[in-house]
Amino acid sequence: MRLSIGILAAAALTLAACGTTPADRAVTGAGIGAAGGAVAGALVGDPLIGAAAGAAVGGVVGAATDPNDVYLGKPVWK
Numbered sequence: 001m002r003l004s005i006g007i008l009a010a011a012a013l014t015l016a017a018c019g020t021t022p023a024d025r026a027v028t029g030a031g032i033g034a035a036g037g038a039v040a041g042a043l044v045g046d047p048l049i050g051a052a053a054g055a056a057v058g059g060v061v062g063a064a065t066d067p068n069d070v071y072l073g074k075p076v077w078k
Contacts (some may be wrong), residue, residue, distance in 0.1 A: 019074075025062035033058020 003036035019025045041050015 011045075019062075020067045024065045025065055025067070026059045027062070030055040030059035031064020033061075 019028055031035035033056070034051045035054070037054020037057075038047045040054070041047040044050070
């Protein structure tokens with residue numbers, strides 16, 4: 001489980017900065033984190049807890065990053 005959380009945190013750090021505002025990055029980070037967490041959680045038998053943990057980590061990392069750290073372009077909804 002610790003390995004899954006580590007992998008999820010690394011993925012969140014590299015992908016969470018989609019968007020220019022902290023809210024944009026938090027939403028996209030939470031979405032990416034939830035998807036990754038659900039996959040990682042499914043591997044250990046509990047995808048819902050994995051998705052919840054992934055969403056929390058991704059949202060926090062997304063909100064905490066600066067758009068100049070990692071910029072993957074404009075969000076698709078804008």
